[in-house]
Amino acid sequence: MPANTAPTRRRLTREQRARQLLDVAWTLVGEEGTDALTLGRLAEAAGVTKPVAYDHFVTRNGLLAALYDDYDGRQTAVFNDRIGNARARLADRAAAIASGYIDCVLSQGSEVQGILAALVGAPELYEVRRRYQQDFIDHCAAWLGPFATGGTLPVAARWAILGAAETLSEGVAAGALDKADAEAELQRLIVATVKRR
Numbered sequence: 222m223p224a225n226t227a228p229t230r231r232r233l234t235r236e237q238r239a240r241q242l243l244d245v246a247w248t249l250v251g252e253e254g255t256d257a258l259t260l261g262r263l264a265e266a267a268g269v270t271k272p273v274a275y276d277h278f279v280t281r282n283g284l285l286a287a288l289y290d291d292y293d294g295r296q297t298a299v300f301n302d303r304i305g306n307a308r309a310r311l312a313d314r315a316a317a318i319a320s321g322y323i324d325c326v327l328s329q330g331s332e333v334q335g336i337l338a339a340l341v342g343a344p345e346l347y348e349v350r351r352r353y354q355q356d357f358i359d360h361c362a363a364w365l366g367p368f369a370t371g372g373t374l375p376v377a378a379r380w381a382i383l384g385a386a387e388t389l390s391e392g393v394a395a396g397a398l399d400k401a402d403a404e405a406e407l408q409r410l411i412v413a414t415v416k417r418r
Contacts, residue, residue, distance in 0.1 A: 235277075238269075238273070238277065239277050239287075241267060242263060242267055242269075242273075242274060242277055242278075243287060243288060243291050245263060245266050245267040246258060246263050246284060246288055247288065247291075247332065248266070249262065249263065249266055250288070250332045250335060250336070251332055254335060255285070255332070255335035255336055255338070255339045256335075256339070258281070258284070258285070259281055260274040260275055260278060260280075260281060260284060261274070263284065282340060282343045282345045282346075283345060285336050285339055285340050285343075285345070285346075286340065286343075286345035286346065286348070286349045288336050289333065289336050289337070289340070289346075289349050289350070289353075290349050290352075292325075292329050292333055292336075293349070293352075293353045293356070295325070295328075296321075296322075296325040297356065297360075299321050299324065299325050300317075300318070300321045300322075300325075300360065303317035303318075303320065303321040304317050304318070304321075304360075304364055309367075311365070311368040311412055311415055311416075312408070312412060314364050314365060314368070314411075315365075315407075315408040315409075315411035315412045315415075316404070316408045318361070318364065318365075318382075318386070318407070318408075318411060319386070319403075319404045319405075319407035319408040319411065320404050322386040322390055322407070323386075323389065323390045323393055323400060323403055323404055323407070325390075326390035326391070326393070326394055327390075327393065327394060327400070334391075334394070337350075354383060357379075357383050357386075358376065358379035358380060358382075358383055361374060361379040361382055361383070362374055362379060365379075365382075365411070365415050368415050368416075369415050374414075374415060378414050378415070378417075381414060382410070382411055382414055385407055385410050385411075386407055389403040389406060389407050390403070
């Protein structure tokens with residue numbers, strides 16, 4: 222057998238490596254908790270060197286912010302899918318938003334809450350969370366604006382919907398609220414908020 226026939230490993234692109242590292246990080250957070258997640262631990266679990274992990278995320282806060290951003294990307298995809306499949310009626314759009322928001326929070330549950338807790342006070346958290354909030358209220362303008370008087374849902378109303386969605390989702394994730402009850406309440410709140418405009 223010639224010496225150069227040893228199996229070779231395919232090199233991942235930067236994007237593929239980042240995806241791999243995020244997937245491994247989600248697994249670590251789920252199995253060991255956020256406190257155990259370091260760039261060194263991530264590199265070990267992913268089978269890469271520490272410099273590879275540091276090259277992608279720079280700091281632990283950078284990794285946590287990337288995880289939150291990854292969660293937000295999946296949440297946006299769920300919303301877009303649900304809204305795309307909902308009939309163009311206010312009640313249907315409100316139901317899609319309510320179920321989509323709560324399902325997304327439940328899909329990551331304590332992991333996302335742990336990431337947020339670990340990032341408290343970090344500039345990375347403010348930037349990522351603010352971008353997520355702005356994206357959500359901008360989407361609410363497009364999803365719900367056509368049903369509001371004058372075709373525009375005021376910014377304050379969109380922030381109110383976001384606040385209710387966050388609070389009800391946290392209640393469900395904590396086991397304090399039934400999921401169906403929270404979805405129905407959020408749907409009612411969205412419809413009432415839009416109809417008042």
